[in-house]
Amino acid sequence: MSMEDLYQEIILDHYRKPHNRAPTLDDEDVHVHHSNPLCGDEMDLRIRVDDDGTLDQVVFDGEGCSISQASASAMTIAVAGRELKDALELAEDFRLMMHGEEPTRLDDLQDGIAFQGVARFPVRVKCALLGWMALRDAIETYERGASAHSVTYDD
Amino acid sequence: MSFDVATLRKEFPTLQQEVDGRRLVYLDSAASSQTPRRVLDAMDEYYEHLRANVERGVYRISEQATARYERARTRLADFVGAPSPDGVVFTKNVTEAMNLVAYSWVRRQLGPGDALLTTEMEHHANFVPWWHAAQEVGFELRSIPITDAFELDLDAARELMADGNVRFLAVTHVSNVLGTINPLEDLIAMAREANPEVVVTVDGAQAVPHLPVDVAGLDCDFYGVTVHKMCGPTGLGALIAKPEQLEAMPPFLTGGSMILDVSLDQVTWNHAPHRFEAGTPPIAEAFGLEAACDFLDELGMANVRAHEEALVGTFVEALTAAEGVTVYGPTDPSKRSGAISFAVDGVHPHDLGAMLDGYGVCIRVGHHCAKPLMRTLGVNATARASLYLYNDTDDLAPLLDGIAEARSFFAR
Numbered sequence: 001m002s003m004e005d006l007y008q009e010i011i012l013d014h015y016r017k018p019h020n021r022a023p024t025l026d027d028e029d030v031h032v033h034h035s036n037p038l039c040g041d042e043m044d045l046r047i048r049v050d051d052d053g054t055l056d057q058v059v060f061d062g063e064g065c066s067i068s069q070a071s072a073s074a075m076t077i078a079v080a081g082r083e084l085k086d087a088l089e090l091a092e093d094f095r096l097m098m099h100g101e102e103p104t105r106l107d108d109l110q111d112g113i114a115f116q117g118v119a120r121f122p123v124r125v126k127c128a129l130l131g132w133m134a135l136r137d138a139i140e141t142y143e144r145g146a147s148a149h150s151v152t153y154d155d
Numbered sequence: 156m157s158f159d160v161a162t163l164r165k166e167f168p169t170l171q172q173e174v175d176g177r178r179l180v181y182l183d184s185a186a187s188s189q190t191p192r193r194v195l196d197a198m199d200e201y202y203e204h205l206r207a208n209v210e211r212g213v214y215r216i217s218e219q220a221t222a223r224y225e226r227a228r229t230r231l232a233d234f235v236g237a238p239s240p241d242g243v244v245f246t247k248n249v250t251e252a253m254n255l256v257a258y259s260w261v262r263r264q265l266g267p268g269d270a271l272l273t274t275e276m277e278h279h280a281n282f283v284p285w286w287h288a289a290q291e292v293g294f295e296l297r298s299i300p301i302t303d304a305f306e307l308d309l310d311a312a313r314e315l316m317a318d319g320n321v322r323f324l325a326v327t328h329v330s331n332v333l334g335t336i337n338p339l340e341d342l343i344a345m346a347r348e349a350n351p352e353v354v355v356t357v358d359g360a361q362a363v364p365h366l367p368v369d370v371a372g373l374d375c376d377f378y379g380v381t382v383h384k385m386c387g388p389t390g391l392g393a394l395i396a397k398p399e400q401l402e403a404m405p406p407f408l409t410g411g412s413m414i415l416d417v418s419l420d421q422v423t424w425n426h427a428p429h430r431f432e433a434g435t436p437p438i439a440e441a442f443g444l445e446a447a448c449d450f451l452d453e454l455g456m457a458n459v460r461a462h463e464e465a466l467v468g469t470f471v472e473a474l475t476a477a478e479g480v481t482v483y484g485p486t487d488p489s490k491r492s493g494a495i496s497f498a499v500d501g502v503h504p505h506d507l508g509a510m511l512d513g514y515g516v517c518i519r520v521g522h523h524c525a526k527p528l529m530r531t532l533g534v535n536a537t538a539r540a541s542l543y544l545y546n547d548t549d550d551l552a553p554l555l556d557g558i559a560e561a562r563s564f565f566a567r
Contacts, residue, residue, distance in 0.1 A: 003513045007506075007564070015565065039505060040522055040535030063535055065505035066565060127505070 006121055007066065010114035014070035019077055021069075022046075022059040030142045034134040036126060036153045041068050045134040049142060054083050058138075060131055067115070067124050072131025074111035084139050091132045098125045126153070157458045160547040166191040166450075167545055174515035180553045183517045185331055185361060185494040185541030187383050190443075194387060197446035198439040209438055210412055210429070220438060227441035228428070234448040235359070235380060236369035237395045244394040244401065244428040245436050249360045249379035250280040252394035253325075255431060256356055256377050257284035259404040261323060264354075265294040271323040272315055272346070274299040274307055274337075275531050276330045279524040281358040281379070285325055297321070301531060305333045305484050312342060316349035324355045328362035332523045332539065333484040334467070334491040336366070339373055347374075354400070360384060364543070365463055365492050367456040370395050382440065387447035391440035394431070401427035408433040459544050466542050467493045473551055474540075479562050483532055493542030496523070502561045504538040510564065511557040518554075 025046035041064035207217035232240040356377040364385035378395040468488035479500035504520035
């Protein structure tokens with residue numbers, strides 16, 4: 001295993017120039033805060049949902065390692081414009097990929113596919129999943145009719 | 156310095172390893188130290204020749220194992236200057252030692268109106284047990300802040316003690332994050348002046364491996380020791396205590412071997428320290444502890460300290476001068492030990508740790524079980540390189556190279 005397996009150029013690009021990184025989102029529908037006390041990662045994720053039930057925009061902000069920040073950046077692009085259910089399914093595809101399974105939606109994951117190698121670094125899997133799990137939580141929070149939710153991981 | 160590090164390293168099997176063709180550079184001894192061959196041999200001797208339970212057998216190998224187990228107690232008492240071997244309780248680690256004090260002393264002696272004083276720079280082992288007890292029995296928890304120079308603010312400490320309500324002081328000897336060596340004599344004298352009855356607990360996890368320690372001379376009531384950071388095995392620690400404190404305390408964990416007599420309606424506790432050692436203890440680990448004390452005393456703890464003081468000066472100077480690096484801790488080597496926390500501009504500590512691993516360099520990244528201190532420093536995590544007797548100036552270049560490589564890798 002080399003550093004290049006972990007830090008693919010696509011990942012570094014997202015880290016250096018993150019997409020949809022913002023501390024606020026106009027007319028946000030849901031804001032979730034996810035933190036991992038073990039590594040100190042913090043993530044604020046905000047979503048706005050269109051009247052037709054698709055994800056209009058996803059923005060994130062926070063502090064964390066390159067893997068967590070880059071993965072969140074790639075995620076915001078991959079899920080924008082998708083129906084909520086579809087975005088949840090894509091998040092599940094990504095989650096399974098992080099646990100070593102072959103992704104079924106390579107094209108839909110877009111740059112997210114660059115994180116496949118992270119699965120070989122067990123301690124970094126949670127970093128890659130942070131943004132995607134925050135998205136899943138945000139959508140589920142929206143479907144419950146709530147506007148905010150906070151999650152602290154304990155492992 | 157009166158020992159040769161290159162020769163010394165040969166005694167540590169783990170340090171002979173290579174990682175991807177590079178020499179293993181171990182800079183994480185504040186988390187756990189490496190183990191010299193003779194400590195492993197001592198533990199093997201138990202398993203190969205004296206494998207029996209202790210404090211109960213009537214046959215020879217059990218009696219011999221018991222004698223060696225008790226000899227380790229005396230050896231540790233001598234090594235740290237304990238008031239008496241009867242004041243040495245074997246525990247799993249400092250965390251268990253502090254919980255013993257929290258359950259058998261603090262929860263029984265403190266209540267509303269009392270204050271327990273701790274500091275902002277504690278490891279969770281010397282904070283969470285007191286916080287938990289405060290929640291349950293209702294005393295006030297106070298905390299000494301740190302100065303901009305990463306030292307305890309003694310003026311603030313004096314004010315925090317001024318009302319005389321501080322009945323218990325819990326402080327670390329050496330910070331596991333900042334490396335700061337705390338002025339315990341001054342602080343303990345100050346606390347006893349404010350309240351002559353104050354009970355003092357010291358976390359010695361980062362001190363005993365690195366400095367000559369004289370617990371009796373510190374005049375503290377309790378002192379926590381962990382063995383795996385001082386060239387010994389994992390799974391063993393100790394609570395060093397004034398014997399009169401222990402004798403007055405009820406047990407923490409109950410069960411086997413901590414009793415004198417048991418009937419269906421009556422139990423008589425054993426005397427200290429056995430009252431606090433329920434169940435079969437870590438026996439092989441005690442054998443290893445004795446060998447570790449011998450190993451360190453042969454080197455001489457004053458020599459170990461002199462070596463580390465010179466080395467930490469070199470490391471801190473080089474890291475401070477390195478581009479994009481911020482060191483969190485005292486710059487004066489006489490005021491600090493070998494744990495060096497730092498941040499690298501533009502590189503998250505986890506990425507730095509992963510990058511350095513690629514160079515065979517082992518450092519710790521994260522919050523170091525000191526989250527209140529991380530909040531004071533205004534960071535979520537730091538990188539920490541920590542030094543020990545087997546480290547030398549040749550470990551500096553791989554660290555600096557890795558940091559420079561990480562900076563250019565993530566910044567470009």
